[in-house]
Amino acid sequence: MTTWKPATYPSVSPYLVCENADEIITFLQSVFEAELVRRFDRPDGSLMHAEVRIDDSIVMIGGGATDQQSPGPHIHVYVRDAQAVYDRAMQHGAQSVQTPTRKRADDDLRGGFRDAAGTTWWVATQ
Secondary structure (H helix, E strand, O other), rough: OOOOOOOOOOOOEEEEEEOOOHHHHHHHHHHHOOEEEEEEEEOOOOOOEEEEEEOOOOEHHHHHEOOHHHHHHHEEOOOOHHHHHHHHHHHHOOOEEEEEEEEOOOEEEEEEOOOOOOEEEEEEOO
């Protein structure tokens, strides 16, 4: 069976987009004994994306120097078909943030959209 999300990940994860990402990671490690699972840095060494595990949950963290930053919450959702979910969101009035894209061969197919309440939803299929 082909899986559409990592086996050890929940379907829904909060996604924190913040200027002080390294401080947030340290805070989560200190307070919740979070484990750093993945980290990707930009060429200048600043954080682009990180994931920490707290018990059975993943918190995704994006660094602040990005055109994707927006006020309001970000939520990451693994879905069976990211393109279909993105298309439905567009049909129901969402604002596109990023069309579904696979940036590297081993990446998830991932797209983003903002709903009328200002929540940015990132949908991905492994």
